[in-house]
Amino acid sequence: MTTNDDRLVSVHRGDALLIVDVQNDFLPGGALAIPHGDHVVGVLNGYLELFASRKLPVFATRDWHPADHCSFLQQRGPWPAHCIAGSLGADFADELQLPENVTVISKATDPTADAYSGFDGTDLERRLREAGIQRLFIGGLATEFCVQATVENALRRGFAVILLIDAICAINVQSGGGDKAIRRMVEQGAVPRRSTEIR
DSSP, X not given: OOOHHHHOBOOOTTEEEEEEOOBGGGSTTSTTOOTTTTHHHHHHHXXXXXXXXXXXXXXXXXXXXXXXXXXXXXXXXXXXXXXXXXXXXXXXXXXXXXXXXXXXXXXXXXXXXXXXXXXXXXXXHXXXXXXXXXXXXEEEEOIIIIIHHHHHHHHHTTOEEEEEEEEEEOOOSSTTHHHHHHHHHHHTTOEEEOGGGBO
16 A cells, blocks of 8 residues: 555755746747646746755756747747747746756757757756766646656656656647646656655
């Protein structure tokens, strides 16, 4: 039988917090708004406080698109233009309390290639290896796109993953897409936990 104690996860050396794409364009009022996407910000701030108290590293990915990115509707892609490099929409959420020493990973910078995962076309893996990271605590936006892709890539590269279930939010382009993504990530080895289960 599983008890509450069995579900507790202790944060320690070798862990890192990885925040995925908590940018203005994905929040209510943004160019590609995720319903209730702003709800993850306060929860992530709690995780940020925990990692700061343990002096553990924080990484944050961001879409950093050129204006003619292939994923945009104008280029026959699936999405409205969003997170254009240097724009207000590409900025991290104002209330997200990222530390000064956060490592920012910019992705989807090539106009001809999309990149949902924080590992696609970036040096994220190298930076994690250099920092001695073995386990990632991952939250952010959106559940069934960039979060899922980043989690799956992390698992394939041999990192353990704690999925911060209370710090993700789905866009649900297809009904139930977020729930389906969570099931898939867990099936592949991600461990779902809430802030009450992490210490």
